[in-house]
Structures are given as C-alpha cells and as structure tokens.
Amino acid sequence: MGQARTRRRLVAVDLFAGVGGLSLGFEQAGFDVLAAVEYDPVHAAVHKFNFPLTEVICRDVRNISAADVRRAAARGWRLHRRSGPAWDGLVDVVVGGPSCQGFSTMGRRDREDARNDLLLEFVRLVIEIRPRAFCLENVPGLLEERYAPLRESALKQLEAAGYSITGDGKPVNAANFGVPQNRKRVVILGVLDGEVGELVGHAEAVSVGEALSMLPDASAITDLVETDSVSALSAPMVDWVPGASRYARVMAGLEVDPGDRARPRYWDRSVLTNSRLTLHSEETKRRFSQTLPGTVEPVSRFFRLPLDGQARTLRAGTGRERGAFTSPRPLHPVRDRVITVREAARIHSFPDWFRFHVTSWHGHRQIGNSVPPLMARAAGNAISAALGAAPSRVKKELPLGDPCLLSLSMAEAAKHFGADVSELPAQRTRRSAAQKV
Structure with missing residues (x-):
C-alpha cells in the first residue's frame, strides 16, 4: 500500500466473538480489540473475563447497527487508553466467524439453515463500519x-465496497x-485500497504429547471430581516426553514467545x-x-489421541437452541479417560492463563x-503487514476479570x-452424543 510502517497498536472489532479465539489471535498480532459482539451471555461473560478492556455487546448481531458497534468501540478505546487523545473512529479490522453449522461437514448441512444468513450480517456490518480490513473465518x-x-453474493458485496480479497479458494x-x-x-482476508497475501502456514508441527507436556496428571488429583481448579504445586507432573516442549513452556507462561504482542496477563501460575x-x-475404563492411540474405541466411538501426532478437529456440539448436543470428546493419549477442558485448550493453542466456563460442557x-x-x-x-504496521509490544501486565464471570448461568449472565x-x-x-460408556 506504500505507507510508512507504524508502531501504533491497531484496533479491532470482533463479531460473533464467542470466548475470543479470534480476539486473542489478533491481540497477539498487535491489535487492541475494542469491542466484541456475542449473543450467548455465557460466552460473553467468559470473553469479558479474559479481555477486561474490551467492551462486550451481548446482543444478536442481526439487531445491532454500525453505530452500536462504534459506541462500544469508543468505550473500549477509553478502557485501553485511560489517558491520551480520544478515538478517531478508525477501525483497522473487523473479524468474525459467523455461526457455521448450516455449512458444516460434521453435522447436517442445510442450505435453508437461518444461521447461514449470518454471513450476510457480517458483510453488512463490515460495509457499514468500513474498516481498513476484515477477516472472515468459517468451515x-x-x-x-x-x-x-x-x-458469491457476500464476496461481491465486499468487492464492490472496495475490498481486495484472498483466501476464498481453499x-x-x-x-x-x-x-x-x-x-x-476457510480464512478470507480483505483489505481496502490494497492487497493482502494468501494465508500460508509453515510452522513446525507440534504433537499432542508436546502440547500436554508439563500439565499435572489431573487423574491423580481427586479434588478435580468436585471442582475445576486446584493448586497444582504438589501435583505429579507428566513425563511422557523428555522434558518440557517449547510449546508447553510458552503455553504455561514459562518462556516468552517473541511473536506474541498480546498484553501480558497477570495470573496465578500455581493453580491448575x-x-x-x-x-x-470401571468397564468403560477397561475398554x-x-x-490404541490413533484409533477409535468401538462402543463410545471416542478417538484416542496419539502422542506423536496431531489431534482430530475438536468439536463443539450444539448450543441449547439446537438441543445442547454434546460432541464426543477425545480420549487422553495415556490416561483411561476423556481429556479435560484445559487439555483441550492446550491442543487448541490457548495459553494456560485463558479461562473457560467452570462446567465441562460449556468449556x-x-x-x-x-x-x-x-x-x-x-x-x-x-493484515498488519498489508496495512503497513509493526505494532508495539505492551509490557505492563493486565489483571484478568472477575472470576464470578466464569460460573454464571445463562440467566445470570x-x-x-x-x-x-x-x-x-x-x-x-439437553442431549449427549455419547453412547452408554
């Protein structure tokens, strides 16, 4: 685009935010997420806990306007910058993953699924907000x-609004x-008045064993039958890989990731x-x-994770509006149980400071x-490169939100x-995907 590279932190808005996978990734790339839209109050509460400076709009995106988002972003700007100039109204990027169950190959695909229209709601808000760039994720x-x-309708509208697009091919x-x-x-990127390169990954493969290394053996901590968190200082440490992998050390906050520009969080590393x-x-554990790792248990149809390979796609199941269907959870690679939420988070590249709802189903x-x-x-x-930015790092640690946000019911949230x-x-x-196990 020809502009000089700037050290300022860019600003983002996250639509269909969930608990914040896109929010965290863009924060790690040097963006401040000013506002997030999420209609499920339980997810919105968890997002607010992990991103206390982000203004969360708990609304159905179909019922909000660009003005609503901008007002929230202005409040988020002030939370991020308690002193200094007022926000100039410029949004660098709008990101979002519209609900995708109607397109999903893992469920019943339905061209008439009303959730498919959420894609056009994303397009509507991008055009109305007119950010310098957008990121659209889907199945x-x-x-x-x-x-x-x-x-094609969605992409043509975005192109007509001036966005050059990549990522819509595969x-x-x-x-x-x-x-x-x-x-x-599918990760579709768009930039106004310029171009953005294809998203191509060349990172070294990380195995399940490397991801789970350093985590205490939850199976040996009896308190975890009744609670989701315990002090892990005296818990036995897992030793199925020699030493701790770099990936695990970064997730545990014991090694700095030079590519991470997120605001560092202040958290208690002694608590699992x-x-x-x-x-x-006992019969289930016997089965x-x-x-064997990399195979499926024939009764439950649960997949046992391999230590030296990657996991299959972690699935969400459905929300309560679709019957609260629980997807099968993978079996731990060496323990005779399904994985915990924290183990799933490691496999998904969420750092250990990032928290989820206290119930396993929500988590x-x-x-x-x-x-x-x-x-x-x-x-x-x-996108940062396409916008000519080299965002600065933030050294000051940010405390996480109120832990009460992690245990709210739908009505309370x-x-x-x-x-x-x-x-x-x-x-x-509510239904379960598991057979009797």
Missing part, C-alpha cells in the same frame, strides 16, 4: 457448490500454524484451572485401556467453537449484561 463447507450463490489447516490439531477452516474430571465406570463447547489463536494470529500478522431475553439462545432438551 470448509462454505466453499461447496451448493452455497455458491450465498458465498481451506487452511491449523496444524500448519503450529496448532497440534488438524483443523481445516478448567480441569474437572469426567467420571467413567479405554484397550484402545469444551467454547473451545470447539473457537478459532485456534495461533491460526488467528497468522491472519492478524498478514443475561442479567449481568442486561441482555434482551428475546435474543437469547432458546432452551431445548
């Missing part, structure tokens, strides 16, 4: 021929960006969080013990719905945000 099914009219795999998980996603155990019968769903931060960071770096009840996810009967 590979979006590229199928059956969705060509919707996809999916990218999170494993190529250093995520220990094979997870293919989001590690509540799932109870299994799990006979399941696993929040991870499965998120963009792996390392992949999101790569997208942020590509809705009350916290003053959410419109008519916009909340509708309640249906």
Whole structure:
C-alpha cells in the first residue's frame, strides 16, 4: 500500500466473538480489540473475563447497527487508553466467524439453515463500519457448490465496497500454524485500497504429547471430581516426553514467545484451572485401556489421541437452541479417560492463563467453537503487514476479570449484561452424543 510502517497498536472489532479465539489471535498480532459482539451471555461473560478492556455487546448481531458497534468501540478505546487523545473512529479490522453449522461437514448441512444468513450480517456490518480490513473465518463447507450463490453474493458485496480479497479458494489447516490439531477452516482476508497475501502456514508441527507436556496428571488429583481448579504445586507432573516442549513452556507462561504482542496477563501460575474430571465406570475404563492411540474405541466411538501426532478437529456440539448436543470428546493419549477442558485448550493453542466456563460442557463447547489463536494470529500478522504496521509490544501486565464471570448461568449472565431475553439462545432438551460408556 506504500505507507510508512507504524508502531501504533491497531484496533479491532470482533463479531460473533464467542470466548475470543479470534480476539486473542489478533491481540497477539498487535491489535487492541475494542469491542466484541456475542449473543450467548455465557460466552460473553467468559470473553469479558479474559479481555477486561474490551467492551462486550451481548446482543444478536442481526439487531445491532454500525453505530452500536462504534459506541462500544469508543468505550473500549477509553478502557485501553485511560489517558491520551480520544478515538478517531478508525477501525483497522473487523473479524468474525459467523455461526457455521448450516455449512458444516460434521453435522447436517442445510442450505435453508437461518444461521447461514449470518454471513450476510457480517458483510453488512463490515460495509457499514468500513474498516481498513476484515477477516472472515468459517468451515470448509462454505466453499461447496451448493452455497455458491450465498458465498458469491457476500464476496461481491465486499468487492464492490472496495475490498481486495484472498483466501476464498481453499481451506487452511491449523496444524500448519503450529496448532497440534488438524483443523481445516476457510480464512478470507480483505483489505481496502490494497492487497493482502494468501494465508500460508509453515510452522513446525507440534504433537499432542508436546502440547500436554508439563500439565499435572489431573487423574491423580481427586479434588478435580468436585471442582475445576486446584493448586497444582504438589501435583505429579507428566513425563511422557523428555522434558518440557517449547510449546508447553510458552503455553504455561514459562518462556516468552517473541511473536506474541498480546498484553501480558497477570495470573496465578500455581493453580491448575478448567480441569474437572469426567467420571467413567470401571468397564468403560477397561475398554479405554484397550484402545490404541490413533484409533477409535468401538462402543463410545471416542478417538484416542496419539502422542506423536496431531489431534482430530475438536468439536463443539450444539448450543441449547439446537438441543445442547454434546460432541464426543477425545480420549487422553495415556490416561483411561476423556481429556479435560484445559487439555483441550492446550491442543487448541490457548495459553494456560485463558479461562473457560467452570462446567465441562460449556468449556469444551467454547473451545470447539473457537478459532485456534495461533491460526488467528497468522491472519492478524498478514493484515498488519498489508496495512503497513509493526505494532508495539505492551509490557505492563493486565489483571484478568472477575472470576464470578466464569460460573454464571445463562440467566445470570443475561442479567449481568442486561441482555434482551428475546435474543437469547432458546432452551431445548439437553442431549449427549455419547453412547452408554
């Protein structure tokens, strides 16, 4: 684009934010996320805990305007910069992953699924807000021929608004960006009055064993049957890889990642969080013990993670508006149980300071719905380069939010945000994907 490179931190808005996989990745790329939109109050509360300087709008995106987003972003600007000039109103990037179940190859694909129209809501807000760039994430099914009219309508509107676009040709795999998980996603990038390069990952592969190294053995901590967090100072440490991998040391906050420009968080490294155990019968554990890494246990259909390879795509299941369906969780590579939320977070490239809801159901769903931060960071770096930026680092540690935000029920979280009840996810009967195990 020809402009001089600037050291200022760029600003972002996250639509369909969930708990913040895209938010974190773009923050790691040097963006300050001023505002986030998320209609599920439980997810919104978790986002607010992890990003206390971000103004969270707990609304259905179909019912908000660009003016609503800009007002929230102005409040977020002041939270990030308590002194200094007022916000000039410029949004550098709008990011988002519109709900994708209608396109998903893992569920029942439906061209008539109303959630497919959320793609056009993303387009609407990008055009109205007119950021310098955008990042749109979705499942590979979006590229199928059956969705060509919707996809082409969305991209043509963005191109007509002046955005040059890349990434609409084929999916990218999170494993190529250093995520220990094979997870293919479409990542479409657009820039006003310029060009952005294709998102290409060349990171060295990280294995499940490397990702989980250094984590205490949750199976040996009996308190984790009743709670999701304990002091881990005296817990036995896992030793299935020789020493701690660099990936694990970075996730644990014991080694600085030179590519991470996120505001450092202040957190208690002595506490093991989001590690509540799932109870299994003795018969179930016997079957799990006979399941080799990289294979599927025939009764439960749970996949046992390999130590020396990558995980399969971590799945979210469905929200309560779609029956609260729980996706099968992977089996731990060496323990005869399913993985904990913290172990799933490691496999998804969330650092250990990042917290999820205290219940396993919400926690696993929040991870499965998120963009792996390392992949999101790569997208942020590509946009930052296209905008001629070299964002500065922030050294001052940022305290996390109120821990009470991590245990709110849907009703409690809705009350916290003053959410419109008519916009909340509708309640249906909760179901489990697991067979009797």
